[in-house]
Amino acid sequence: MRFETISVIPEVFSAYLGASIMGRAQRSGVIEFVSHDLRDWTHDRHRTVDDAPFGGGQGMLMKPEPIYEAVEDVASRGERPHVVFFSPCGARFDQRAAERLSEKGRVLFVCGRYEGMDERAYELADEVLSLGDYVLTGGELAALVVMDAVTRLLPGALGDENSAQDESFSAGLLEYAQYTRPASFRGMDVPEVLLSGDHARVDAWRRRSALERTARWRPDLLSSAELTAEERDFVSALRAEGEGEQR
Ligand code: SAH
Numbered sequence: 001m002r003f004e005t006i007s008v009i010p011e012v013f014s015a016y017l018g019a020s021i022m023g024r025a026q027r028s029g030v031i032e033f034v035s036h037d038l039r040d041w042t043h044d045r046h047r048t049v050d051d052a053p054f055g056g057g058q059g060m061l062m063k064p065e066p067i068y069e070a071v072e073d074v075a076s077r078g079e080r081p082h083v084v085f086f087s088p089c090g091a092r093f094d095q096r097a098a099e100r101l102s103e104k105g106r107v108l109f110v111c112g113r114y115e116g117m118d119e120r121a122y123e124l125a126d127e128v129l130s131l132g133d134y135v136l137t138g139g140e141l142a143a144l145v146v147m148d149a150v151t152r153l154l155p156g157a158l159g160d161e162n163s164a165q166d167e168s169f170s171a172g173l174l175e176y177a178q179y180t181r182p183a184s185f186r187g188m189d190v191p192e193v194l195l196s197g198d199h200a201r202v203d204a205w206r207r208r209s210a211l212e213r214t215a216r217w218r219p220d221l222l223s224s225a226e227l228t229a230e231e232r233d234f235v236s237a238l239r240a241e242g243e244g245e246q247r
Contacts, residue, residue, distance in 0.1 A: 059115035086139035090128035095169035111139030172225035176209035
């Protein structure tokens with residue numbers, strides 16, 4: 001997978017992408033990363049990328065011309081990239097979107113700054129993504145978040161090939177509770193079944209744990225999760241209990 005960014009602060013990506021799993025993914029060739037400086041596509045002495053908004057108002061907007069030139073130039077070199085812009089107005093980024101992006105060969109992220117971009121710039125986007133209902137100072141963190149979430153889905157990025165499969169959201173539920181040594185810690189004991197070595201019982205316990213945690217923290221996920229009739233009854237009972245406690 002080849003990731004590229006277009007940004008006015010191209011230097012901010014390297015520390016994060018060079019470390020730990022992202023660093024290893026780059027060194028082993030699972031991902032390739034290139035950061036482009038938007039100012040390389042300006043033509044004035046001050047390398048201007050912003051201007052005041054028509055109609056007045058606070059702050060500056062990113063001008064369309066350097067963005068068009070940059071995206072067209074970068075896209076013309078090699079395989080056509082999937083072009084992603086960021087904005088609080090975009091579609092909410094989630095694990096499904098990460099899975100969808102992990103199928104692409106080349107993704108180009110265009111990161112906004114200031115008060116955002118001239119509306120015409122978004123015509124270049126294959127999709128516009130938002131991290132959530134809050135406003136960041138720029139799209140760079142959004143690009144890092146998306147690259148991180150996509151990379152851990154790529155074959156060879158995580159040590160264990162299965163570790164991305166059981167995780168939260170992958171099956172429409174939150175992940176089950178996990179424990180490591182010591183088996184007893186400050187009066188809190190690891191559930192006995194996890195020490196039993198009985199894989200069928202462990203699997204059954206984990207499924208119940210995932211259902212319990214989802215019912216407790218993210219009941220909104222349950223309506224679209226694939227559950228058996230028995231599991232539906234189990235979560236309805238849990239939710240009735242939870243409502244009883246709140247009263
Ligand atoms: N004035 C705009 C916000 C601009 S913030 C508005 O009110 O909608 C500047 C840049 O930060 C945006 O262009 C975008 O690239 C990035 N950004 C801000 N919030 C974001 C979010 N929630 N998700 C993804 N990118 C975001």
